[in-house]
Amino acid sequence: MSANRGHDEQQRPGKTGRMKTSTKRTVVFVVVFVLVGVGLAFSTGTGTLSAIGVGQIAAICPLGALEAMFGAWAFLPRALLLFAGIALVAIVFGKAFCGWVCPVPHFQRFFTTKKAKAAEHDERVQAAKKSIVAWREGCEERTKPALDSRHAVLGATLLSAAVFGFPVFCLICPVGLTFATFILMWRFVQFNEPTIGLLVFPAILIVEFVVLRRWCHKICPLGALLSLLARGNKTFRPTVDRSLCLRCDGVACETCASVCPEHIDPYADAGERSMVECTKCKTCAQACPVSAIRFPLRPAAMRDASSQNRGEATLEKSDAASSENASRPY
Known part of the structure; x- marks a missing residue:
């Protein structure tokens, strides 16, 4: 019966016409590149993702800000202030930068062979199977x-x-190298300024995209820093509606965990990696056969507490009104 419900839910009409999340992420990334290109074309000085802004309103790479202070052996108030701003964004959106804006996952897709894709798929499936085993054994510790x-x-x-x-x-x-290459190519076309960087920068990028395929999971210090900042993130986290989820009917569904590029299990946060590594890519929500996964602004606990508080406030008002009516002379 549960399996039939899952099959029926797969046929729901609302799920077919949606744009794929991978397409949405690509669109966002392209828009960022276009904005950088517009800044170059019109000499607005808005910068790139390494340091972007207008006038006194700016944002700097959080890792770059820390490196600047460590390199200078000095307390830099402006850099620290900008770092605090980025930290606040990470607390609200987690590691969304990694899934939606960072060039690495986007370009790696172009350099991934079928064999590499199959290997990555097998890794995700194995991680999902481990989380299913833990679920079956009742070990749903986060x-x-x-x-x-x-x-x-x-x-x-x-x-x-x-x-x-x-x-x-x-x-x-x-x-930085991605945007540096973009800028050098722009200057080569516009001002005929060939430099050695046009060869060196792309060569380094190809090594990072092709040879160091585990860059995001094993090497990236920016991702490590964002994961530390994202420990305070409670918003826009993948939340499973257990009234719809097939696992709640006893079905060992591993769809969401097997498609997650970060090896996370949204059902119980019992995957290979913690929920703080979530990049908000929404691949799990797109793949869920019963559309049981959402990315709400507020977590369920906050919504339930808010609803409870509103209910208690309404009850108190009702009691007060009843008392007032009872004491009112007829």
Whole structure:
């Protein structure tokens, strides 16, 4: 009966006409690139993702801000203020930057072979099967955010900045190199300025996109920093409606966990990696056969508490009105 319900839900008309989440993310990324191009064309000085803004209103890469302070061995109020602003954004949106704006996952798709795609799919499926085993055994304890090799690279990044006096990692950062390559190509076309960077930067990027395919999971210090900041994120998290989820009917459905690029299990946060690694890509919601996954602004606990408070307030008003009516002389 549960399986039939899942089959029926797959046929729901509302699910077919939607734009794929991967397409939406690509559109957002292209829009960012176009905005950078417009800034170059009209010399607005708005910058790139490494440091973007207008006039005194600006945002800087949070890792770059920390590297600047470590490299200068000084307290930089403006850099710290900008870092605090980015930290606040991370608390609200988590690691959404990694899924929607960062160039690495977008360009890696173009350099991924069928064999590599199959290997990545197998990794996700194996991670999903482990979470299913834990679910069947009743071990639905949430995965605790853990430090990994990325955090070691983050520490080495800040240490190298302090030792050498400048942000060393920025020399190989794929985000910075992507936009640096774009700018160099722009200047080559517009001003006929060929430089060695037109060869070096793309070469480094190809190594990072093709050879270091585990960059996001094993190396990226920016992702490590965002995962630390995202520990305070409680909004826009994947939330499973258990009245719809097939697992609540005893079906060992692993669809959401097997498509998650971060190896997260949204059902119980019992996957290989913690929910703080969620990039809000919404791939799980798109794949769910019964549309049981949402990304609400507020988590269920906050909504329930708010509803309870409103209910208690209404009850208090009702009691007060009843008391007033009872004491009123006829």
